[in-house]
Amino acid sequence: MKLRKELIVSAIENGTVIDHIPSDSVFQVIKILNLEDCENQLLFGTNLDSKKYGKKGIIKLRDKFFKSGDINKIALAAPTATLIVIKDFQVIEKKQVKIPDSAVGIVKCFNPNCITNHEQITTRFKVLDKKNLKLLCHYCEKITDNNNIKYI
């Protein structure tokens, strides 16, 4: 069983592994990173056993590397995620994602009257609280939080 679990993580020569994604956020992370349209080899799993979190998801993407700014977008949906950069089967970088100070074009404003829900305007929020996710809309100044967050 151990061998199998290791292989799920390690069977990639060059690319990016995103580990420790909350199981119920895997499809949101896929959406945020636009992986549905990605032409690279993509492997992922959800509801895998995790010592730390009980259940977790993992995404492995061959020959693809992300900029910090891009990968941190997923921290809103998956604050526990770890980014692992692999070259020649070796882990060359491993870091936690960080919730950014602002969220541009990732989240919908929950306020139905907000202009971003009626016109083609990119949403823009200031992250007021990183722990209990609170996002202040740049346009209508309402606060979108964990209870009503939806991803674009």
Next chain:
Amino acid sequence: MKLRKELIVSAIENGTVIDHIPSDSVFQVIKILNLEDCENQLLFGTNLDSKKYGKKGIIKLRDKFFKSGDINKIALAAPTATLIVIKDFQVIEKKQVKIPDSAVGIVKCFNPNCITNHEQITTRFKVLDKKNLKLLCHYCEKITDNNNIKYI
């Protein structure tokens, strides 16, 4: 490399493997089978190398088994898919999916005036042509085909 590829397919004790999914249909299959909300362990890959099709997708689902009627729903999006049933690490069944004679609640009617696009009515089509997918809407009698097919 061979070892790794085999393990992608075989690392499941009990459950279902759906192999030979066209790479660009993997997320549609996930949607049709409603796997985003599934709590079983789920592994999948896209853009994997395939001798037969160039590129393919694969889905592995632990401890989950499908009825023929349910699995054949995916044949509209993934006509080349193979269903593999695994028990105790052994393949106990392997078969091609078959495009069904009717499609209920899977596909949207492309006709914007169709009643199914305005009221809460389950879509219902007769499959007129299985090769060049042509679906006759039970309600408006317009034909939805490969060029305008969208999944619910």
